[in-house]
Amino acid sequence: MNWQQASNNYKNYLKLERGLSDNTISSYALDIYKLKNYIEDNRITVTPITISKTEIKDFIYSSAKQLNARSQSRLISGLKGFFNYLVFENLRETNPLDTIDSPKIGRKIPDTLSEVEINKLIDAIDLSHPQGERNRAIIELLYSCGLRVSELINLKISDLFFEEGFINVTGKGDKQRFVPIVDDTKKYINIYKDQIRIHTKINPKDQDILFLNRRGNQLTRAMIFTIVKNLAVKINLNKSISPHTFRHSFATHLLENGADLRAIQLMLGHESITTTEIYTHLDRSHLTQVINNFHPRK
Template sequence: MKWHQALTDYSLYLKIERGLSENSINSYILDVKKLINYLETNTISVSPIDIDTTTVKQFIYEVAKLLNARSQSRLISGLKGFFNYLIFEDYRKDNPLDTIDSPKIGRKLPDTLSENEINNLIEAIDLSHPQGERNRAILEVLYSCGLRVSELTNLKISDLFFDEGFIKVTGKGDKQRFVPILEDTQKYITIYKNQIRNHIKIHPEHQDILFLNRRGKQLTRAMIFTIIKGLAVTIALDKTISPHTFRHSFATHLLENGADLRAIQLMLGHESITTTEIYTHVDRSQLTAVINNFHPRK
């Protein structure tokens, strides 16, 4: 088996058997391509079936000079998954990464925006341009519904159930969930949909996509990043933010205000409550307040 064929087969496995999104599949494939590039650069002729632990260890040692601990851990995990697939398909009997440990990393929590910072970002949107109404609706949806950026760009008009107060969200692995949507957020979407989107010449393939660019096509993930980073510059926000920051802020603010962790888990679309516990950190002052308010010995 050659590397190219192994990558093609692995990609199909991730898509069909695992039900992963295109972005996740690309990340896993990129991990393997880094190993292939190392082999080619060093003229090491070995197949995915025959490569041994020594060669993989040398590759990890070399990339460790260029990657931080978190990126190294991600790469090792991705390669383990690839070789586990080869074992699953009976191409190999062992995984060459079984004896390779990932570097220990601390739990990294993304920046969280305060309510004032979120308000300032939204207020910085120039509503005199047609894109302004769209961008306001986008930020309101990100913050009030806690969506991933891919979930936002794929949101359809047919996914809006305003009479019931929900939107249907298609998450990782095409799993669907219903998320409550605030009346104000519904209002901003309606303004954009009825006053701006109606006047765009929409590409036939994107008739049902809610958020469109000026050419009537689906917005890209990169465009959402650009919009948010541009607003951060406008208000001189001294934080590194992305669409995911709004999702984290959504969960954190709900938790701070007493929301049930299980409810947050369902709205975020996390399979495991453990993921939600990591995602929605509670600072020490809040923990102290919980003890002071609720412990019987207070």
């Protein structure tokens, strides 16, 4: 079995058996592609079945010169998954990365925006522009529901259950969850949907997609990033932000205002609560306030 065959089989496994998203699968495939290129560039004659720990270690050492600790750790994790798959399929007896440890990395604290900064970004949207109402609805939805950018661009009109106060979100691995939506965000979505979107000539395949570009096609991830970056420049925001920053802000602000960590986990669609726990990086004054308000010996 050559590298291309093994990579294709692994991608099919990740999609059909694991139900992972196309973006995640592409990321794993890139790890295999990097290893394949290293082997070919160095004229090493090995296949996914015959490669040993020595060649893997040499590749990782070579990659470490160009990758930070976090990226290196992700590369090792990705390749471990690939070789575990080959062992699972009885194509190999052992995983050559079993004894290779990832570099120690600190837990990255996500960047967040204050409520004032979020309001400034929304206020900077030009509502006289044809896409203004759409962009306001997008930013409001990112912040009020904590969506991933892929969840936002794939949101359908049929996913809106406004009378019940929820939207149906399709997350990683096509897993669905119902997320509460506040009245203001419903209002802005309805303005876009009922007053702007109806005047767009819509591509038949995107009839049910909520957010469209001016040609009537589904928005891309890159377009959402561009909208956010342009707004940040417009208000001279001294932070590097992305659509995901609104998700971090959503979780952080809920936690700071007393929301239950388990409830936040469900709304974000995290499989493990340990992922959600990263948002416990709270302002020390807030922690002091919690003690003063709730501890029996305050």
